Amino acid sequence: INNYYLSYTMKYSCKNPILYHTYNRIDVVKKVFKEIKKTKPKKLYISSDGPTNLKDKKKIYNIRKYISKNIKWKCKLYKIYNKKNLGPKLALINALNFAFKKEKKLIILEHDCLPDISFFKFCDDLLELYENEKKVKVISGNYICKNLIDRNKSYYFGYHPSAHGWATWRRTWRDYDISMKKFHPLKSLIWIILFFNFNLIRAHYFYNKFKMVKDNKIQTWDYQLLFSIWKKNGIFIRPTSNLSKHIGWGKQSYHGVGKDDLYDIKIQRMKFPLVHPEKFKINHKADTIEYQR
Numbered sequence: 001i002n003n004y005y006l007s008y009t010m011k012y013s014c015k016n017p018i019l020y021h022t023y024n025r026i027d028v029v030k031k032v033f034k035e036i037k038k039t040k041p042k043k044l045y046i047s048s049d050g051p052t053n054l055k056d057k058k059k060i061y062n063i064r065k066y067i068s069k070n071i072k073w074k075c076k077l078y079k080i081y082n083k084k085n086l087g088p089k090l091a092l093i094n095a096l097n098f099a100f101k102k103e104k105k106l107i108i109l110e111h112d113c114l115p116d117i118s119f120f121k122f123c124d125d126l127l128e129l130y131e132n133e134k135k136v137k138v139i140s141g142n143y144i145c146k147n148l149i150d151r152n153k154s155y156y157f158g159y160h161p162s163a164h165g166w167a168t169w170r171r172t173w174r175d176y177d178i179s180m181k182k183f184h185p186l187k188s189l190i191w192i193i194l195f196f197n198f199n200l201i202r203a204h205y206f207y208n209k210f211k212m213v214k215d216n217k218i219q220t221w222d223y224q225l226l227f228s229i230w231k232k233n234g235i236f237i238r239p240t241s242n243l244s245k246h247i248g249w250g251k252q253s254y255h256g257v258g259k260d261d262l263y264d265i266k267i268q269r270m271k272f273p274l275v276h277p278e279k280f281k282i283n284h285k286a287d288t289i290e291y292q293r
Contacts, residue, residue, distance in 0.1 A: 049087070105170070140166050158236050
């Protein structure tokens with residue numbers, strides 16, 4: 001794949017369970033599953049949303065068959081196959097609820113998030129290291145700041161989210177609330193202004209997103225997760241190499257219907273052993289660069 005910038009070859013067997021969530025696009029599934037297959041996870045959760053019509057039904061059947069046929073290593077396989085279409089919001093939440101009843105740690109990929117093999121080791125290492133650090137909520141595989149920040153460490157801590165390839169713990173998912181019961185129009189506005197230290201533009205942006213989700217005006221699952229994390233003052237781990245990328249742009253996409261808005265961001269390989277940053281110092285510069293993109 002020409003999007004790869006590879007500094008060395010790497011073999012790796014994934015230690016933690018992987019949840020792979022699919023829908024109806026075999027073109028992206030073939031690329032992503034090829035990378036999952038290389039890591040031979042011992043436990044694999046395949047989530048597959050159901051069809052909206054007959055054409056969909058055939059596509060989904062072919063994807064499920066393709067994945068089953070390509071699991072040629074010893075693996076505990078869990079199939080979360082929906083008969084009806086739940087949509088991108090409920091289907092993933094449903095799969096995560098199912099997996100976290102069994103698992104304490106999980107690596108999560110959606111159908112069109114292409115990882116490098118080093119993404120899996122990065123997640124494995126940090127899922128273990130920060131397992132009991134309740135402040136650290138999510139490990140992301142995404143980096144978009146290029147050379148605009150200091151990259152002498154393997155990762156940094158931030159408030160800004162990105163979930164095109166991520167990992168987390170049951171303790172984080174336990175706080176997830178699809179209906180955002182703790183969101184209150186006035187109290188939450190004051191809270192988010194204080195959270196962003198009176199940066200009114202950023203506070204207004206995220207307040208509007210949270211309100212739209214609360215009012216069911218946008219069909220997404222991720223702002224609810226962000227809200228639950230920020231309410232607990234939680235932080236994200238973000239790599240300083242881009243280890244996974246959303247590749248599902250175009251007409252068939254549910255959210256990214258246009259052209260790739262991060263076309264200049266390529267997939268890279270992390271170097272090991274990891275160089276760890278000072279504990280929990282937030283990289284505000286990186287958060288700002290990301291927000292402005």
